[in-house]
Amino acid sequence: MLTDRQLLILQVTVDDFIQTAQPVGSRQLSKKEEMPYSPATIRNEMADLEDMGFLEKTHTSSGRVPSQKGYRYYVDNMLSPNQLSSSEIAKLQSVFAERRVESEQLIRQSAEILAELTNYTTILLGDDVQRHRVRKFSMVPLSSENAVAIIVTDNGHVQNKLVNIPVEVRMEELERMVEEINSHVVGSYLFELPTILQRVMQSLIHQSHSRLVEVFESLTAQVGSGSEQKVIYGGKMQLFNQPEFSDWQKARNLLEFMHQLEEHPRLIVPHSSGLSIRIGSENEMDSMEACSIITATYSFGEQQKGQIAIIGPTRMDYRRVISLLDYVTGDMSAELAKIFNSK
Structure with missing residues (x-):
């Protein structure tokens, strides 16, 4: 004691x-x-x-x-809330004052403002694309052997998938397939598409459209990929201005972590929602022993969650970072709710 x-x-x-x-x-x-x-x-x-x-x-x-x-x-x-200055509040509010139709634009600008205000690196995990709902499905032939399947979601996200088209498939059959797919997939989640496509394929095969089997198999393989959670950086290189990272080994470790994060976004996701502070070796990654990560949760859409993480040296200004995150996550959640409710 x-x-x-x-x-x-x-x-x-x-x-x-x-x-x-x-x-x-x-x-x-x-x-x-x-x-x-x-x-x-x-x-x-x-x-x-x-x-x-x-x-x-x-x-x-x-x-x-x-x-x-x-x-x-x-x-x-020992931490107590830090009073944000009027200029800091004005800068944060400017992010939410502009009219937007895309949640990614809001998330990206929030990351930049947080990095600017903290002088640390900000990372935001955007929403998992697989949790978006399909607004429209279309297919554009590129040649006699392939086409591009275009999937537009309720959040404005567009996916382009290259699909193989057997030469014996007629254009009217392809158009009929697209029409049938649209009637089933609009309003469904992206992660549900493989299952829905299987049902549509069985239905069309029973209607003597067996030539479309290869098209469906190619399409299902393309849309059946896993999570596409985006990693959005603010001030990606800003952390290297901190004196701790004049040590080349610490700087190298940090770059290695950022590379790993691109492949495995959930490395920064804490075990529980809300505010999480991981200091040095608590990060469970050798490359992050010189860093602290403060993570906060924001919400959007239908009970979906995203994460904002601020990475700094272990001597980061914890009080100020926590106050900034608390302010931003509340406003961001409210603004994203507006965006999703307007869809």
Whole structure:
């Protein structure tokens, strides 16, 4: 159990290191307005905090810096809401003031504004395309052997799928197939298409359209892919301006993580919804040991969820980032609801 004096020294140490990125010494802390203790008293308490694992030294002659345990204690016990400035609020509100028809535009601009305000890298996972509903299906022949199937969703997303067309299939048969597919798929989710296409195929085969089997098989293989959750960055390279990432190995690790994220977006998704703060090794990825990730959840459409993640060094300004995320996720959820309800 930390004493009140130790709590104050730990909090001021973390706050100072967040602002300066420089190891904190006892004499430096004693000059703080809120610190009523002498350098000798502070030095002794900092040594005790180091023994308990809340602080650590970078090398023998330096001051001390927060450890991962220190940051975790700080985040869990010492954070209070940060008052956003009027200019910050105005900038955030500008994202939602423009008229839009596309949710992706809203998400992308939100990522950029958050990156600008925090000086960290922002990542947003857009909605899972497979949860969009089909607005229209069409097919445009390219040659005698293939065509492009075009699927437009209720969110304005367009998918183009190359489909093989056997030479014996007549144009009127293809048109009939498109008409039949449209009558069944409009209003359904994208992830439901393979099953629906199978039913339509069986129906047409019974109507002596067996030549269309190869077309359906090609089309089903194309639309049967998994989640297409988009990774949208704001300030992708901005984090490299932080002094921690002048270390080439840390910078390389961060680039490696971003590459992995493109292939596996759900790496940043926390185990539970709401606000999540993962510090250093809590990220369960060796490449992210020098980073903290704060993730918040926003909602859209029919009970769907997306994630906003801000990646910074472990000494990130947790209080300010959490306040910004809290503000943005509320407005974003409301604005996305408007967009989806207008479809």
